[in-house]
Amino acid sequence: MLEAHVVSVNYGERMAVQDVSLRAEPGxxxxxxxxxxxxxxxxLRALNGALLPSHGEILLDGDPLRSISRxxxxxxxxxxxxxxxxxxxxxxxxxxxxxxxxxSSTGAWGWETDQDVAVxxxxxxxxxxxxxxxxxxxxxxxxxxxxxxxxxxxxxxASILLLDEPTANLDLAHQAALLWLVRARxxxxxxxxxxxxxxxxxxxxxxxxxxxxxxxxTLAMGTPQEVLTPELLxxxxxxxxxxxxxxxxxxxxxxxxxxxxx
Numbered sequence: 123m124l125e126a127h128v129v130s131v132n133y134g135e136r137m138a139v140q141d142v143s144l145r146a147e148p149g150x151x152x153x154x155x156x157x158x159x160x161x162x163x164x165x166l167r168a169l170n171g172a173l174l175p176s177h178g179e180i181l182l183d184g185d186p187l188r189s190i191s192r193x194x195x196x197x198x199x200x201x202x203x204x205x206x207x208x209x210x211x212x213x214x215x216x217x218x219x220x221x222x223x224x225x226s227s228t229g230a231w232g233w234e235t236d237q238d239v240a241v242x243x244x245x246x247x248x249x250x251x252x253x254x255x256x257x258x259x260x261x262x263x264x265x266x267x268x269x270x271x272x273x274x275x276x277x278x279x280a281s282i283l284l285l286d287e288p289t290a291n292l293d294l295a296h297q298a299a300l301l302w303l304v305r306a307r308x309x310x311x312x313x314x315x316x317x318x319x320x321x322x323x324x325x326x327x328x329x330x331x332x333x334x335x336x337x338x339x340t341l342a343m344g345t346p347q348e349v350l351t352p353e354l355l356x357x358x359x360x361x362x363x364x365x366x367x368x369x370x371x372x373x374x375x376x377x378x379x380x381x382x383x384x
Contacts, residue, residue, distance in 0.1 A: 123148065124169060124199065124282050124314065129178035131161070131168050138164040139338045141178070146282055146314035151304065153325035153346075154318045156335035157359060162318040165335070166284050169316065171195050182282075196224030200275035202285040214262070214270050215255040218242045221277035245276040249303060265296035272300060276307060283307070283315040289324065297321070301328045326350055326374040334358060350374045 124146040131139040139161040146152060154162045167173045169180060171187050180187040182198060200221070212220075222238040234242075246252045249269045254262065259270060268288065275283060283304060289297035305328055307313045319325055325332055325346065332349040334342040336358050342349045355363045355376065362379040 123181075123183060124316075125181045126165075126169060127179045127181070129165070129168060129175045129180060131164050131173055132176040133164075137176075137338055139168065139175075142333075142335070142338075142340050143178075144316075144333055144343065146316055147330075148281070148312040148314055149308050150330040151308055151315045151317060151328055152331045152333060153329035154316065154333045154335060155320070155322055155325050156341075159337075160335040160358075161338035162335055163286055164338075166201075166286050166316065166318050170199055170201055170284055193224050196278065196280075198280050199282045199284060200278040200280035202272055202275045202283065202288050211258050211260060213256055213258055214251055214273075215242060215246070217259050217270055218246060218251075218255075218273045218277050221274035224278060241279065242273075242277050245273045248276065248306075249273040265292050265299075268292060268296070268300060269303075272303060276303075281311070281313050283313060285315060285317045287318055287320065289319065289321060297324060304328070322350060322355070322376045326376065327368070327371060346374050350376060 126142060126144050128141050128143055129139060130137060130141055142165060144152060154165065156162055164173065168175055171192070174188060182190060182195070187195070219234050219238060219242045222234060222241065225238065246255055249272060251266070251269055251273055254266060259267060262270060272288065285304065289300055292300065301324060304315050308315055317329070329346055331344065332346050333340060334349050334354060341358060342354050350365060352363050352365050364377045364379055365374050368375045
């Protein structure tokens with residue numbers, strides 16, 4: 123379990139995150155939403171140990187995150203960023219296998235075991251990328267590439283997934299497909315996922331809990347029904363919204379109300 127207790131993060135004299143607490147429960151998806159500059163990505167980087175909190179504590183299975191090696195963190199926490207940075211061409215299979223790095227004793231491509239290959243093949247099936255395994259990553263479409271990034275994270279077999287705008291620049295079909303994969307991993311393997319997103323309706327549909335940030339502070343934390351209210355959303359995004367129930371799923375459905383300003 124990943125927990126943040128009253129965590130603050132500073133960039134010099136500027137406080138990007140202030141006194142935020144959350145807990146990633148097994149089997150649950152937590153969405154972090156808020157306007158640009160609210161501290162969402164900064165909080166996610168702190169949860170992965172990439173940034174040290176200036177105040178508060180982050181615990182991984184009860185141990186302080188700062189006391190755990192990067193390799194041990196990599197076995198238990200996987201990160202899905204918006205884009206994969208590749209310095210040289212690799213195939214989809216090679217890229218997904220690199221997610222097994224934390225389990226390697228040599229730390230370089232070419233070390234993979236039969237177990238590593240089996241895990242990689244399994245997540246390629248799970249993400250419907252089997253037919254793309256020999257294709258170069260830079261030959262993929264945006265949706266295919268992002269599925270490969272998720273497949274690499276799943277190949278770590280980490281029980282905690284941290285996703286930073288994973289559906290950015292994807293069309294509606296690919297957005298839903300990617301989050302269904304995350305939902306399935308949480309449901310079937312009791313994984314936890316924390317997702318930073320600007321898409322409030324996706325958060326409402328897929329998240330069990332929502333953390334609403336404003337200027338680095340927690341404005342609200344709870345179920346989508348508790349957090350995604352017209353009053354709170356107007357306070358955060360400075361726009362009037364209509365919130366009703368999705369006719370199929372019953373999840374909150376948010377529609378901006380564009381009012382004339384003259």
